[in-house]
Amino acid sequence: MRPRNIGDVILDVKNISLSFGGVKALQNISFDVKEHEVRAIIGPNGAGKSSMLNCINGVYHPQEGEIVYQGEVRRDMDTHHAAESGIGRTFQNLALFKGMSVLDNIMTGRNLKMKTGILAQALHLGPARAEELREREFVEHVIDFLEIQAYRKTPVGRMPYGLQKRVDLGRALAAQPKVLLLDEPMAGMNMEEKQDMCRFVLDINDEFGTTIVLIEHDMGVVMDISDRVVVLDYGRKIGDGTPEVVRNDPEVIKAYLGVGH
Amino acid sequence: MATKKNGPVIALGVVLGIGFVAPLLAGQPLGFFLEVTLGGLMAGVLYSLVALGFVLIFKASGVFNFAQGAMVLFAALALARLAEWLPGWVGIPAGLPALALAFVLATGIMIVLAMLIERIVLRPLVAQDPVALLMATLGVTFFLDGFGQTIWGSDVYKIDMGISKDPTIILESMFQGGILISKEDLVATVIAAVLVLGLAIFFQKTATGRALRAVADDHQAAQSIGIPLNRIWVIVWAVAGFVALVAGMVWGAKLGVQFSLAQLALKALPVVILGGFTSIPGAILGGLIIGVGEKISEVFLGPVLIKAFDLAGGGIENWFAYVLALLFLMVRPEGLFGEKHIDRV
Amino acid sequence: MFYRENGQFKSTYREDQQILGIRQDRWFIFGLIAFALLVVPYWGSDYMFRAILIPFLIVSLAAIGLNLLVGYCGQISLGHAAFMAIGAYAAYNIVVHFPGLNFIVVLVLAGLVSALVGILFGLPSLQIKGLYLGVATLAAQFFVDWVFARVKWFTNYSSSGGVSTAPVEMFGWTIDTPMEKYVFILVVVMVFTLMAKNLVRGHIGRSWMAMRDMDVAAEVIGIRPMYAKLTAFAVSAFYAGVAGAMWGFLHLGSWEPAAFSINFSLNLLFMIIIGGMGSILGSFIGAAFIVLLPLALSQALPLLNNLGLKVDTAMASHLEFMIFGALIVFFLIVEPLGIARLWAVAKEKLRLWPFPH
Structure with missing residues (x-):
């Protein structure tokens, strides 16, 4: 036990x-x-x-x-x-963002922590860029933890079912x-x-x-x-x-x- | 979720009702008011006809058929041109006999068209999301608009149903000058009523009609008890094509067959929003509400707005239906008689 | 064979996140920009600028705007030309009331006005989606059409209902030749393209795509639907507004309210369906297609007539309709993500060619 x-x-x-x-x-x-x-x-x-x-x-x-x-x-x-x-959540019937890669799905789970404004992002100003890199690093930890490094850039729709379930979990985990x-x-x-x-x-x-x-x-x-x-x-x-x-x-x-x- | 929120709908209804009788309160003569209202009802009947086509297709196949207007134009063009050409081809007397034969032929054409659309467009796109299907019907719209004008011509054509254009005056004893009604509009109303009745019988009494209703309720269940989905779709599109033909005929007789028919038919979209996408009574009631609302606002509200805001003319009827539908969407997206959906996760 | 990324290693996340990850792509794009900025202005003819390049660039910008909304955020708009109209008339009124204002400022202000109206007409999207939203955006189209046709204030009480503009000015530079217009528009479009790309690879873009792909899940992970949808409407309308202002001032010069009708809206939609939903590159491809096809058809007319086919200009325009319609259905069935997707697949193959495993 x-x-x-x-x-x-x-x-x-x-x-x-x-x-x-x-x-x-x-x-x-x-x-x-x-x-x-x-x-x-x-x-x-x-x-x-x-x-x-x-x-x-x-x-x-x-x-x-x-x-x-x-x-x-x-x-x-x-x-x-x-x-x-x-409160994080995964879904019974996969509710992943089908048009996006594994990385983007999990990054989206991290969106709550990202605060830079729309103009800063459009112009790719320093704070927006720094934030993106900082959160990317965290998300990479999640990807490592779930052992899906090899699928980082794969569109989620193309992954086997079991791994999609992991991505779903990863997306929820990204928000800590x-x-x-x-x-x-x-x-x-x-x-x-x-x-x-x-x-x-x-x-x-x-x-x-x-x-x-x-x-x-x-x-x-x-x-x-x-x-x-x-x-x-x-x-x-x-x-x-x-x-x-x-x-x-x-x-x-x-x-x-x-x-x- | 358990209770329907009727408050906002009632509020909107009250506002519309007050708007409706406002001209009377403002001292407009009752006779003229009734005349405008009747005119609106007649226009509304035409909207209902097109909306009916939408609802049929949406119920049976979940497709929001943007091309219904293009089908109206296509059918009207076919009818008008065939009636014009047939006397020369087969020696049938011009006028009503030629129109009748042209009507039969045009019905055949619409059925073939339905089969082609089902085979080429719908079948490959089955189970796609509704927006993709909507866009596909946008493609069909453009294709039909171009194709129709290529084979039938692109001028303004007449459909002559042999009805005099002179208005009839009714209720002369009650109102000074009576109420003007055009005979064409009366005939159109009768035709629409017959069509609706015929469709109701078709849906209630025939085996095909029952199959259609089964499909509308649940595609998969219907398929599992052996109803051939593809055939049902062809039938529904063919029926919608026939409805488009009738709408095109009465509309074309009134306004002439021309490209603007297709755009006028877009007015059926707000009608189905109002009535609910899956409801035939809704399509009819929605059409009447919008027809009357449009005319009343154009005739009575228009001059007020022109004066108040120094406008360069009226034309409220260009947007009235859409803005009304927009308001309606905010308070009850499922329409007057539509079904509400619950998202599951 | 030359399209290889051998030896291009990415050792930081920053390198991994750049827009053009492959060196050959970078060279190609920089080369294209240099060509468009340095060679084309000297080499192009007035006809080329006026009939092809200027309309192409401006509608590309509008198509990018529409694509942000429809392709990235999944909110359909059947009335996007209305936002172009708002941009055009806003710019017109700004210039009327503040003559001599720098045109770049005018453009930005016109875009902002359009964005505000975009938010307003985006409000229904919080309640409704899909088909219903389509009808709501049609309401925007017809209402806006009517407003500019009827409310005299917007056209500065011009007697005809149309408006006309003087050549635009900024920093003491008057843009009046087609070549100058082209260069100005090109720079604007490049800047806005880069901004759009930045948006869609950042967290705003991800929240848009999340709304598009699975809205309930997006809400559950904390994305506010209101914020995501309304920013998409605002940015999209901003782009359309800027494009509309340039369309009015730099392409048309003078215009009637009918210049931004529903047909324009539907054409924009076709551009992104054919070019590629959810792809910035696709917006350009689709725009090129829609601008070039009518020209190609009219060029082909004499040829067809020589072959004995009687085709007049009216027929050519019907033919155009038929081709558009057929292509839309074709792409929706065969490749819903449009030409851009075909291109991406081809590139993917090329990366591995001639040893695909």
Whole structure:
């Protein structure tokens, strides 16, 4: 077991309900995330896992409930504010910038830190140039960390799927997030790719102390790397606790195995 | 997301309503006001006809067909020129018989055109993003404009439906001088109504119509139960071509067949914005709103603006429809009857 | 064979980030600039300046502007000539009210006015996208057309509705010969091209492309859609405004409101589709194409007539429409990124030729 250094609650989700038209995507969901932990959200397809992440970083706006992040209480997270206050995010279906190279994708993830004005950039003045070089250097660290140096200038669309997932992760990492929301980072990967991705996730958690909220279908992975697990089913929370507790919860087993249907 | 925000739409509706009756409040005679309103409704019917073509294609294939106007021009040119040439070719009497035969031939031409567009343009571009498809129809627009004028000629041509141009005066007993209505406009309205009715029956009662609606609802689902998507597209484009032909005929009869028809048909864009891209009733209502709004603002608001801002003439109708659509986009992008989409990530 | 980067190593990020990374490219571009600035002015004829080079350079600038918006930021505009009109009329009014003002200042001011209006008409883009935005920009086109045709103040109460300009002046230099106009425009276009290139390789450009490629993801990583879209509209309209002012003052001299009609807008759009969306070079290629094709067709007329085909000028213009339309469809199907992309692919091959592996 890795040495853990779990801190206080950094993100507290309280009684969140979200619906689209008549469809209730989330009903009265509450859970918390502690600093530096790896927190997994699991559940069958359509359970509302992605919707939950979308509420946390402000893509969707829940009708009820509140989200407390770093002591700040709000219902409606605004996406920009979420990003600025250190919530990073990857996507279930790759949402990379297809027309851009790997380097540019990750550089774009760094955009929040870049402040020079439009005129300075147009004229390529000293500060704009210096900023570009400084941030490029940081981004190169991210590229090294994810071991994708050889693809720096490749258009992301031309890369293999597993590596595109890494670029997605890199783009989120470039902003140095405090909390990283990972939406099925290992979906569609083979065993080796999954192992690589697990290693990256754990390294991020260890080396940078980043808090990780992770959606994953592979139970083996979830049980191995997460500290605590939330289980959703049809928009409701049916389980919460350490992997062992969740694994033995009769209701969770029922939802997964379909007993009684 | 659960509740539709109707407030701004109602507010805009109220403003439009007040604008509509403002001329009366300002002391304009009721008879003249009604005359202008009726004129607007008739123009609106024509916009609706073109908008109908847009909606059909958008529903079935998700293509925003910028070329609908070019199709109107092309069809009208074909109709006018064939009606002119046929008597010389086959000895059919000029006038209505020639026009009728020309109409049949032009329908055939529009069907062939639909097949060509589907084969050459749409099929290779299937599943492209909507903006690329829009641009492709821009290309089709330019091609059709050039091609149509190359084979049919580029002067101003007449379509003679045998209706007298003299206006009829109605309601003489109620208003001094009565209300002027042109017979052409009345005929146009009747034709449009028949067309809409025919389309409604086609969509509701025939197997093809049901297949079309299935495709409009869900492309993949329709395909998976064995509806041939390509054939449906051909049919829809052919129907849209036929609608364009009818629109071209009544419009051409009124204004003469000329290049400006294609640009006039661009007015159908704001109409579909107003009505919603996927709604046939929306296209009709949107057309009427814009037709009336345009005429009322041109006739009554125009002189006020000219005086207030010392303008060199009116012409508000050139932009009224677009600016109204723009306002509408801000308060309800999905239109009056359109469907709202939710982005998923 | 000569197109090689053997021995050209990049040891700093700065070297890696320069615009023309390959030495041969640099030589070529510098050579081209030297040729255009030093040789062409002495060698070109008035016809060449007036009918080809001046319109080519100005519409290239407008096409770059449109490309920044459509090709880089993914926001469609069907009414970009309206911004050219705003630039032209703004410049006209500035000159009327402040005669003798340095023309460079006039250009910049005209661009700024156009940028402001661009932001205004860009506001709908915050709510709507794609097709809907297309209609919104058409609204801009028709409204602006109407304003300049009807509101007399903008045309300084000229009786005909058209306006005419005197030769422009700066630093005591009066630009009146076609050759001088050409040189001035060339310099302006070069400066603005460099600025556009700088913008698209910086973080503003990346935020534009991010909006284009995946707007939800862009928001999630902290890009403000409002800032990204409105800066794109502003910069794009600025370019169009400057181009419009030069089109009015240096190319047309006097013009009617119809000079910046919807057809001009659509032509600009064709330039970037054919030349290449999201490519500065493509803007130039597309502009060259659209300027040259009508000329080539009119040159070819006698030839066609000699062959027994009866083609008159009206027919030639219809033919032009057909060729444009067919080419647009062709490029959208075969190479959506236009000629610039074909060029890039060819270059990529050339870099490796004759040993492609």
